[in-house]
Amino acid sequence: MPYLVFACFLAYPFIEIMSLIWLSDAIGTFPMLLVVLLSFGLGVMMLRHQRLGIGLTLMNDLRSGRLGLHSLFSVARYYIAAVLFIIPGLLGDVIGLILLLPWGKSAPAVSPTGGMPPQDGVIDGEFRRVDPQGNPNPDDTQRRIGS
Numbered sequence: 001m002p003y004l005v006f007a008c009f010l011a012y013p014f015i016e017i018m019s020l021i022w023l024s025d026a027i028g029t030f031p032m033l034l035v036v037l038l039s040f041g042l043g044v045m046m047l048r049h050q051r052l053g054i055g056l057t058l059m060n061d062l063r064s065g066r067l068g069l070h071s072l073f074s075v076a077r078y079y080i081a082a083v084l085f086i087i088p089g090l091l092g093d094v095i096g097l098i099l100l101l102p103w104g105k106s107a108p109a110v111s112p113t114g115g116m117p118p119q120d121g122v123i124d125g126e127f128r129r130v131d132p133q134g135n136p137n138p139d140d141t142q143r144r145i146g147s
C-alpha cells in the first residue's frame with residue numbers, strides 16, 4: 001500500500017505534463033499557456049480573497065455550535081482546490097473544479113432565535129375579538145399575559 005501511494009505521488013507530475021502536451025496539441029501553445037496563467041491567477045485570487053472569509057465562517061460556525069466535520073472539510077476542499085489551480089496542469093484544474101462543487105449535506109440554517117428551539121412551545125401573538133355581525137371593535141385587542 002505505501003508503494004502505491006508513492007507511485008501515485010511520482011506519477012502525478014508526469015500525468016500533468018502529458019495533459020499539458022495533449023492540451024497544447026488540441027488547442028495550440030498560446031491558448032494552453034493562457035489557460036495555465038488564468039488557472040494560476042484564479043488560484044492566487046482564491047487564496048488571497050478568502051483567507052479572512054473562511055476564518056470568519058469557521059468562527060461563526062463555532063460560535064453558533066454548528067462546527068463539525070462538514071465545515072472543516074469544506075474549508076479544506078476550498079484550499080486544496082486553490083492550490084491545485086496554482087499548480088500548472090489540466091488534471092489538477094479538473095480535480096480543483098470537482099472539489100469546488102457543492103456536494104454533501106449543507107449546514108443547517110440558523111434560526112432567528114440563535115439556533116435554539118423555543119422551550120415552552122408557546123407562540124406569542126396578538127388577537128382581536130370580532131363581533132359576529134361584522135362590527136370589529138379595535139379596543140378589544142388583547143395581548144398575551146407576560147409580554
